[in-house]
Amino acid sequence: MGAMRARRLPGRHRRAEGRQVTYREVIAIKEFRALWYGQGLSLLGDQLAQVALAVLVYDRTQSALATAAVYALTYLPSIVGGPLLAGLADRFARRGVMLACDLIRAALVAVMAVPGVPFWALCTLVFLVVLLSAPFSAARAALLPEVLEGDTYVIGSALQNMTNQAVQMLGFAAGGAMIATMGPYRALALDAATFLGSALILVSGVHRRPAAHSEGGKPSMWTMTMDGARLVFGSKKLRTIVLFAWLCGFYILPEGLAAPYAATLHTGTLPIPVITGLLMAAMPTGTVVGAFLFSRFVSPPRRLRLMGWMAMLSCAPLMVTALRPPLAVVLAAWVLSGIGGAYQLAANAAFVQNVPAERRAQAFGLVQSGLMAVQGIGILVGGFAAERLGPEPVVALAGVTGVVSAAVLAVVWTESRGKARAPS
Known part of the structure; x- marks a missing residue:
């Protein structure tokens, strides 16, 4: 397994190494602010659309399966887009890929906003919009470690994650009332x-950078996809980190069932x-x-040690729903599950260090x-x-x-870290 050769960045980017x-400090970096603001703005609009879709479909069909199926439509296109389109962010300049995706998605969603668009056309447009999120997200994820490095990257990722979840919380909690007032179109x-708005922020706040494969020619998309698969799944340590990330398929499933669950409550x-x-x-x-707690008060080495326990915490509170508790207990359990999900910060940082x-x-x-894929399939199966x-x-x-899955991964992770520390 080859460790990532981190590029040394000048000035304040580098001085954060070796201390909390x-x-x-992270917010003071202009390029990070641009990535942060653009992502939050775009996500806020998406949450309104998701709430409207979930409530509308369940209101018309009274079917948990139909509601989960439409909700899953916002996940499944990435099964295709991830492997085939993410490599665009290595072949071409990453800022340019993000701008192109933003502009095309703006046009597609504008067509969706026209009254009278057939339902099949709306589904097709939704598929294309979500499909384009794959190269956009890959470009942003690859660009962030170039803007931030060391523990600055972890803190920046935590700040983005908190903002994303806060925007989702705001969009989901207020979305129903806003949709009732303004209408879906x-x-x-x-x-x-x-x-x-996201595209404008990127143009004004993010510097141009050459493509990662600007020298020595650009390999084919198929070659890059196969090389990427060998890199990610050829290492036991990377495989374990990836499986930790994919555990979210279990604790995200309740969101796809929020509308039918609300009917029972x-x-x-x-x-x-x-x-x-x-609920959402x-x-x-x-x-x-x-x-916030995991990134601000837990040291980087301890985050890695706690990753398995936090992963188990992300799923364990969901078991209380078997007792059919009242709304307040369900909300408390789901909040606790979200707290456990903060282990993804450690998994993300460990992944970056090894790619x-x-x-x-x-x-x-x-x-x-x-x-x-695991989220979309999980929601479909759950529905x-x-x-x-x-x-x-x-x-x-x-x-x-x-x-159970998190416990198995925690054992494997502990063993792999023990071998990494053992003297040769």
């Missing part, structure tokens, strides 16, 4: 505008859309808290593809099971399976 990094138009006090928004906001709320910079986008794309068993036991079963 503060959020203020205006929400889609707002989503299109956020993509344009409905007592007449709160409308079902409000309960749906609260619970895990992002916990992730904000967990990411060469010139192959980073392709590697991230492959992992992101699997990440979206199918919830049709027959109800959402509560399905969520509990996801928690049990996730805890």
Whole structure:
């Protein structure tokens, strides 16, 4: 396994090494701010669209399977886009890839916002929009370690993660009321505008950089995909880190069942859309808290040691739903699950440290593809099971399976780290 040869960056980027990094130092970096603001703006528009879609489909069909299937549509295109399109961010300038994806997605969503577009056309447009998120996310993930390095990267990732989850929390919690006020087409138009805003921020705040493969010719997309797969899955340590990342398929599953779960919790006090928004906001709320505590008060070596325990915490609270508790208990359990999900920060940092910079986008794309696939497939399977068993036991079963999987990975991870520390 080859360790990443980190590029030394000048000035304040380098001085943060060897000590605890503060959020203020990271925010002071202009390029990070641009990536941070653009991502948050675009994500806010996306959350409004997701809430509208979940509530609308369940209201029309009263089917947990149909609701989960449409929700999964926002994940599944990345199965194709990750392996095949993520390499674009290694073949071409990463900022340029991000700008192109933002502009094309803005145009596609603008078409979706036109009243009267057939349902099949809307589904096709949604597929294409999500498909383009693969090269965009790979480019951004590969670019961030060039802007930040060392523990500065971890703190920056934590800040982005907290912001993303806070935006999701806000979008999910307030989305139902906003959709009821502005309507779905205006929400889609707002989503299109956020993509344009993101593109403007990137142009003004992120420097141009040459493509990672600008020298010595550019390999074919197929060659890059195969090389990336060998890199990611050819190392036991990288495989373990990737499987830790993919555990989110278990603890994200409840979000896909939020609307039918809200129907079971409905007592007449709160409308079902409000309960749906609260359920979908619970895990992002916990992730904000967990990411802050994990990045700010836990040292980098201890983060790696705690990764297995935190992964188990991300799934264990879901088991309480088997007892069919009231809304307050469900929300508390899902918040605690989100706190456990902060282990992804350690997994992300460990992955970056073990992937060469010139192959980073392709590697991230492959992992992101699997990440979206396990979430989409998990939600589909969960929706199918919830049709027959109800959402509560399905969520509990996801928690049990996730805890067992996390425990196995924790043992493997501890062994691999012990071998890495052992003298040769």
